[in-house]
Amino acid sequence: MGYKHRHEDILTAAVQASIEDGMGSLSYRRLAKRLGIPDRTIVYYFPTKEALIEAVLEAHATQLQAILLEAFGRPARDSMDLLRMAWPVVACPNADPVFRVFFEITGLAVRGVAPFDRLVPESLEAWIAMLMPLLDVPPSKKRAEAEATLATVDGLLLMRQLMGPAAAERAATRLGITAGR
Numbered sequence: 001m002g003y004k005h006r007h008e009d010i011l012t013a014a015v016q017a018s019i020e021d022g023m024g025s026l027s028y029r030r031l032a033k034r035l036g037i038p039d040r041t042i043v044y045y046f047p048t049k050e051a052l053i054e055a056v057l058e059a060h061a062t063q064l065q066a067i068l069l070e071a072f073g074r075p076a077r078d079s080m081d082l083l084r085m086a087w088p089v090v091a092c093p094n095a096d097p098v099f100r101v102f103f104e105i106t107g108l109a110v111r112g113v114a115p116f117d118r119l120v121p122e123s124l125e126a127w128i129a130m131l132m133p134l135l136d137v138p139p140s141k142k143r144a145e146a147e148a149t150l151a152t153v154d155g156l157l158l159m160r161q162l163m164g165p166a167a168a169e170r171a172a173t174r175l176g177i178t179a180g181r
Contacts, residue, residue, distance in 0.1 A: 005037055007045045014056045019097040023105050023116075026053065050115040057105065057119055060098050065130060067095075075136035079148040082134060083177045086153060091160060091168060099157050124150065152177075 013035050018026055028049065032039045046052035071089040076082035089095070109120035131146035152175070160168035172178045 005035075005041050005045075010035065010042055010045055011055055011059060014052060015059045018056050018060070018101050023053065023056070023101055024108065026056065028052070053115055054119060057123065060101060061123060061126070064090075064095070064098055072134050076134055077136055079135070079145045079152065080176060082131065082145075082149045083152055083175075086149070087156070087172055087177050090153060090157060091165070091172070096161070099161060103158060103161055 010031070014026060014031055017031055017034055021030070026049075028039045028042050031052075032042055035042075042052070046055060067089055068086060071085050072082070073085075076085060090099070105116045106120055108116040111117075127150055128143065128146045131149055132142040135142050135145045137145050156168050156172055156175075156177075159171055169178065
């Protein structure tokens with residue numbers, strides 16, 4: 001007479017915990033308490049904390065990637081064109097919690113904290129690989145255009161997190177990414 005716990009339910013709770021409490025606070029103990037289950041149940045599905053963290057980050061990335069791919073209805077001429085398509089999707093209150101997590105883990109990676117020091121660069125490479133086919137530029141320029149897109153959007157989103165949406169919107173407008181909303 002026990003309860004069957006599903007991998008998806010535990011992962012969903014872990015994703016929500018990462019948004020509410022931050023990735024640095026994610027632990028088996030806290031997650032088990034949140035779910036009202038023993039720590040061992042989580043260990044069964046996620047044998048290491050690194051596996052749990054990796055699954056949470058992948059869930060965030062998958063959700064964001066699906067949203068972004070819907071915004072890209074046509075190939076982009078260059079990084080600025082791609083930014084114009086992406087900015088309205090990423091610069092919204094619903095996306096802010098995901099980007100807070102992203103900037104938290106980026107800070108942990110910069111400090112050399114495992115596993116973030118490995119996972120964040122891998123994640124950035126995956127984003128570059130996702131963006132490259134969306135660009136209608138010569139193959140020799142695709143990577144640089146994708147990197148420029150990622151660098152610009154991340155900078156604007158960091159500004160949005162730290163200085164507020166109005167500051168990020170002014171910067172995006174100045175860069176020609178948006179005419180203002």
